[in-house]
Amino acid sequence: MHLLNKLSLFLVFLTFPNFLSISSESFLCPVLAWGGEEREYGRDGHNGNEGRKGRKGRDGQSLTVFTDGSPMNLELSGEDGLDGEDGRNGKDARCGNQNWNVNYNLRGADGGNGGNGGDGGDGGNGGSLTLHYTNLADLRNIYVRAEGGRSGRPGRSGYAGEGCQCESRNWKKNTCTGTPGNPDYSCQTEEFSCRHGKDGRDGRDGRDGNPGSLGTLAIINSPEPLSPDQPTATVAMSQLQGRVFNLSKNQWQTRSGAASLLAPGSIINNQYREFVERIESSFELVWNAPRSITNFPEQQDLTLTLQDNRQVKVDFPEEVWVEGTTSQQEGITKFIVSNAIHQKEVTQLTRADFSGNGTNLTFSLVDKAGKSNLITTEFWLKYRTARTSAGFRRTADYRTKYEGNIPQELVKRHNNHFTLDLGKLPIESQYLKPGVAVNIQLVATRSFGERSTEQKIDWKGEIRR
Structure with a gap:
């Protein structure tokens, strides 16, 4: 009921604009409105830098040794990968003081994102060892340590920066236009708001590096280099x-049991190569x-x-x-x-003629390259017909009446000219009559030596009357 009274009073003002005297201007209630423009206050915080990836460890040394039975201690391990750097924290937004006595909406600046942590570096691979020997037992005097390096640890993520927070979430501002005492004088009260800025996102932790692989062994029963x-x-x-x-x-040839050929405690890939x-x-x-x-x-x-x-x-x-x-x-x-x-001479078949009807219907092609005496050719056919006349047919009008290989006895070749006896295929006679619209889709498989390729021929026409 209270709302109806206000509405009635509003209608009276519209209908009788001079209803009130000039001296009664203080009686007018200001109109309440909401501002639509929004501006940002403060400055967004900078994103944190990403941590650098850890360096890959160096691979172990690769050696070729000619054994003579003397004991040897070989260190061929790969280096450990270095740790990834931590991501830097995102910066907080630079806010200052919120100016809330304005006639527009405010939105606080956002905080910066935290940087991602760097991935750990991969471990270096163990080195490769090639041993020449004349006595296999001499290899038992050689101790080899060819471990892969350990993976580097990942860097930690940076934390997010904080966005600006509003000191005052809502305020009103009164705006008047016109000259007091005149009919054009009016006032309205606009309501404005402030939204907090968003905090940035925390970064992502880096990933562990990959450990290096074990070194490899190759043996050669010869005192001479290969x-x-x-x-x-x-x-x-x-x-x-x-x-x-x-x-x-x-x-x-590849064998298993590399460590058993070497001094006890040797560390190397189990598989080895033997010349x-x-x-x-x-x-x-x-x-x-x-x-x-x-x-x-x-x-x-x-x-x-x-x-x-x-x-x-x-x-x-x-x-x-x-x-x-x-x-x-x-x-x-x-x-x-x-x-x-x-190669380009293999796929130069083109239509020469479409003639006859019924059991005498034929489709002819000619080889423009003139190489059909050398090339083996096989044909696959999709024979389609349409009810509509040739001049007004659409692709959707066609229906398949035969699909499959054309037997070799129905393919006649004279030098570089092919004649396909379509009328002798198992196709119902009503689809071989004059005036029938047809779609001939041929795939010719052309072979020469150890290679072959396909040529596709798509033709539409009408059986001649």
Whole structure:
């Protein structure tokens, strides 16, 4: 009821603006309003710096020793990783005194975030030890300590800085406009507020470093150092003809029980490598292809890899497809190239014709590269038809009537021209009639030598009347 009385009085003022005399201006109640603008007071605190990561410990020394039975004490342990630094604390906001006698809202400045602690450094790995021997028992006189270094501890996080706190949360400010005694004179009271600034976030503790790994052992039953090996080679096409390439490989086997070979108490990885033999072989390329090797890019490289069976595997560049045979004669691997084509020549099939109807319906293609006498080709088909006419069909109108491989007996090749007997596939006759809109989706798998690729052909048309 009290609210209705106020509303009635307000309506009277609106309807009869001259209802009151000029002398009654003190009777007017000021209008209460809330300010919308908000400003920050103070300055945000700076974020704390992050702690630096601890340095990785140095790896242990790696040694090659030729044993003669003399006792030895070898320290090959990795160093410990250093601890990460602590993150710095975030700074408190710089607040000063809050000026609350203003006609806008206030928000206190925020505190800075604490810095993250630095991660601990990784421990260094134990060193590697290679022992040459003629008497395996001599290794029992060698004490080895090849521990991994301990991980560094993480740095601690920095604490958050505090935000500014409001001294006064709410206040009112009276604002008048116009000239006292005139009808345009009015006053309103605005209410303003202050929000506390936010405290920053504490940082995150760092993470432990990783401990270093144990050192490794390799043993060689020979008083002589091993020759360096070259198990692979990369050769430009232009350098192939008339040259023999030598490859070598030191062959090892992995065993368990390294510490049992050494002096009691030795600390080293349990698995060790033992030298078995040295493999050497050569490679020669014999180019008997009708097309000259100079027809292929000289800058293209092939890779030679010596395998454990002493044969050399050759990998030609992707752009060069070859067909050939490998022979092994007196330590020389020969690869004899009988044919070679460019990769781009494999996928140049294009539609030539779509003719006939019923059981005589055919789809023809031509190989623009003219290499189909060398390339093996297999076809996969999705045959789709639509009810709508060819000029107004949409993709959604098509329905699949056949999907699968095309048998080789239905594929006829004459030089570089292919004819696919679609009418002899198990497709209902009503979908082979003149006027039927069709979508032919072909996948041709083209193979040459040890490589193959796919070419997709998508064509839409109509069976001729």
